[in-house]
Amino acid sequence: MSAAAAAHGAGSRRRFKPDRDADEWHGRYVPYDLVKEFLIALLVVILLVVGLAVVFASPDDKPVTIRSWSNASPVDFAQTAITELDGTSGTGSYGPPYNTNGTAQSIGFFAPAKWAGVHHPIDTANDFVLGPLATLPNDPQVGAAVSEYRAASPAQQAAWTAAYEKAVADATWQNGALKVPAGDYGPVGTIVSGLTSMARSGALDGALLSSRQFYGTDYTKPLLFIADGQYLASLADHQHLSGDQWGMMNETGNWPGQAWLWLYTLWYQVPPMKTSSNADLQVFSIMIILTIILALVPFIPGVRSIPRWTRLYRLIWRNHYREVERPPGTSGARSGAGPPKVPASV
Amino acid sequence: MPVLAMIGSLVGALVDLGGPGHYVHWGFIQISWGNLIVIGLMAIVFILAIALPFPHRGGDDQ
Amino acid sequence: MTVTDPSAHSTAADPGVAADRPEDADQWTAKVRAAAVGALPPQKLLPDRQPAYVASWIYVFGVTTISALIVVIGTGMLLAIMGPNWWHVSSTGLFVNSLHLWSVEIFFFAMVIHLWGKFFMAAWRGRRAATWITGVVTFLVSVGAAFTGYLSQQNFDSQWISTQAKDGINSTGVGAIFNVTNFGQMLMWHIVLLPLAVVVLVGIHVLLVRLRGVVTPFRARTVGDGPPGDDVTTTATGEVTA
The missing domain is CATH 1.20.810.10 (Cytochrome Bc1 Complex; Chain C)
Known part of the structure; x- marks a missing residue:
């Protein structure tokens, strides 16, 4: 049978749509060594990969630890620690899946994060500050401060932390200690100083690992704590990795990154996503819709006609068209996929 | 593995890409040279793949 | 080779045959094999000839993508042998990681060109x-x-x-x-x-x-036709009606 494959077997008359249907091939077949082609391609890829690896290697910037952060930038650490204690940090006020302290992103009624709920519960005051400090065995002063803080009323706690959060904005680091302007912080000053010392010693890194077991592979808590500070972001900004720098597709140094994320990161650079607090959900929704469109291109009128309109196919199959469009009578013209040639076989 | 060890220890990286990144700014578009080169090469290779004649033309008839 | 492998001679003799013996015809195994071999006989699964229009470099990017995928998986397996920490502490490990990274870059490189090519060929x-x-x-x-x-x-x-x-x-x-x-x-x-x-x-x-x-090329322009591929109605038997 020679007709549109779409009408294949149906026997019924169906209009041939050039962007949906294709003729069956009744023209020439030529030898084509697939296995040889594959092995040559494999060899070329291996040589290219080895060449690129030898010449350019690959990036491996050392991770930030809470220890390295608090030593490099102790004031930033202390300023972050107080926001973890009073729950105003990024994680503390995040909402689902970490807690219920923030509003999940939504588009109108569509709020999938809210529907999914809390799955990795994090209470920053206890998980990031008070809990780790309670594991310090030989520091009665800090222990007493933690007890005093826990025993205080929520209103009292809020008054202390609010006062300290304001004061710590002007804190400095002098002679290995945090200098914060004096004020009525109750035990909060001791707590934050204690946590800063603990962080600088490296003990906080271990205390934050989610699992209270020997082996751990979940770094959610230390990662979120580090990401709440300014230090990680400033390093990333320096490396051109921030969201507003198209950072998603970039790599440290000069290596190429995930260039295939260009469209995804593009949407974050344009209004309204650029400034929206629901940007992530908006961008994800756009990308999901675009991906569905890409997958369904064969069925979308107009979009599926672009290849025929752009006529790039004439170049790709130029030999074929040269052959089938030869004026009749010229030797060498053979029937290919051209339509009005003979009905051929059934 | 010994071969890999040899290559690995001989050449870390002939060209060090680890320095400060280089970026192209064009309006609101920012792109690293690394990504720009990769995308540019993709376009060039695509054009060449269409434009260059494919070697085994004219096989025999079936 | 001895003739103890029944599937060997049956497939060779008649690729679409349901079972070696008639009494096995109801076997699920025989039915699955018959359906598989019927849909994709060896000549179709691994053909040695292609239509004459398959003559462009654009056709090599699918197989290049698969080649890169093989290198990606191979280098990933090398990394797996020594574990996730290895490449941070060993120059050999770093080199294998570099192989892994660059094979991924080539994988996407080839895949995207493959996608562009297939799009413009509809x-x-x-x-x-x-x-x-x-x-x-x-x-x-x-x-x-x-x-x-x-x-x-x-x-x-x-x-x-x-x-x-x-x-x-x-x-x-x-x-x-x-x-x-x-x-x-x-x-x-x-x-x-x-x-x-x-x-x-x-x-x-x-x-x-x-x-x-x-996929076959879009229909060619022939004398008396409108724009390529447009407005031609065919039937299942291939007669052209307009």
């Missing part, structure tokens, strides 16, 4: 939409596989990418089960689930290509 025509769709899904899953690779590096990149990406994933609700800051979970997705998905999808994609064959 390769979904003639009941080939499923081939196109599996290709798009493969691309999508590959992006996920690469992404979880970046998260599994245990370096500054992983920290930054995971803490940034969490907001996107969390906003969709998927963060409830897919926690990008959980290294162990991301490593498992990267080295088990997603590579398996990519390989299976590529397998289906290639089988679909073999099943339907390489």
Whole structure:
């Protein structure tokens, strides 16, 4: 049978749509060594990969630890620690899946994060500050401060932390200690100083690992704590990795990154996503819709006609068209996929 | 593995890409040279793949 | 070779045969084999000839993508042998990591050119939409596989990418089960689930290509025709009615 494959077997008359249907091939077949082609391609890829690896290697910037952060930038650490204690940090006020302290992103009624709920519960005051400090065995002063803080009323706690959060904005680091302007912080000053010392010693890194077991592979808590500070972001900004720098597709140094994320990161650079607090959900929704469109291109009128309109196919199959469009009578013209040639076989 | 060890220890990286990144700014578009080169090469290779004649033309008839 | 392997001679004799013995015809195994061999006989599965129009460099990018995928998986296996920490402390390990990274770059490089080529050939025509769709899904899953690779590096990149990406994933609700800051979970997705998905999808994609064959060119312009391919009605028997 020679007709549109779409009408294949149906026997019924169906209009041939050039962007949906294709003729069956009744023209020439030529030898084509697939296995040889594959092995040559494999060899070329291996040589290219080895060449690129030898010449350019690959990036491996050392991770930030809470220890390295608090030593490099102790004031930033202390300023972050107080926001973890009073729950105003990024994680503390995040909402689902970490807690219920923030509003999940939504588009109108569509709020999938809210529907999914809390799955990795994090209470920053206890998980990031008070809990780790309670594991310090030989520091009665800090222990007493933690007890005093826990025993205080929520209103009292809020008054202390609010006062300290304001004061710590002007804190400095002098002679290995945090200098914060004096004020009525109750035990909060001791707590934050204690946590800063603990962080600088490296003990906080271990205390934050989610699992209270020997082996751990979940770094959610230390990662979120580090990401709440300014230090990680400033390093990333320096490396051109921030969201507003198209950072998603970039790599440290000069290596190429995930260039295939260009469209995804593009949407974050344009209004309204650029400034929206629901940007992530908006961008994800756009990308999901675009991906569905890409997958369904064969069925979308107009979009599926672009290849025929752009006529790039004439170049790709130029030999074929040269052959089938030869004026009749010229030797060498053979029937290919051209339509009005003979009905051929059934 | 010994071969890999040899290559690995001989050449870390002939060209060090680890320095400060280089970026192209064009309006609101920012792109690293690394990504720009990769995308540019993709376009060039695509054009060449269409434009260059494919070697085994004219096989025999079936 | 002895003749003790019954499947050998039966397939050779008649690829579509249901069973070696008539009494086995109801066997599920025999039916599955008959259906498989019927749909994709060896000559169709691994053909040595292609239609004459299959003559362009654009056709090599599918197989180049598969070649790169093989190198990606091979170098990933080398990394797996020594474990996730190895490449941070050994120059050999770093070199293997470099091989892994650059094979991924080439994988996407070839895959995107393959996609562009197939788009401009409208390769979904003639009941080939499923081939196109599996290709798009493969691309999508590959992006996920690469992404979880970046998260599994245990370096500054992983920290930054995971803490940034969490907001996107969390906003969709998927963060409830897919926690990008959980290294162990991301490593498992990267080295088990997603590579398996990519390989299976590529397998289906290639089988679909073999099943339907390489798409034929748009109809040529011939004397008296309008624009190429337009307004020609055919019937199942191939007669041209307008």
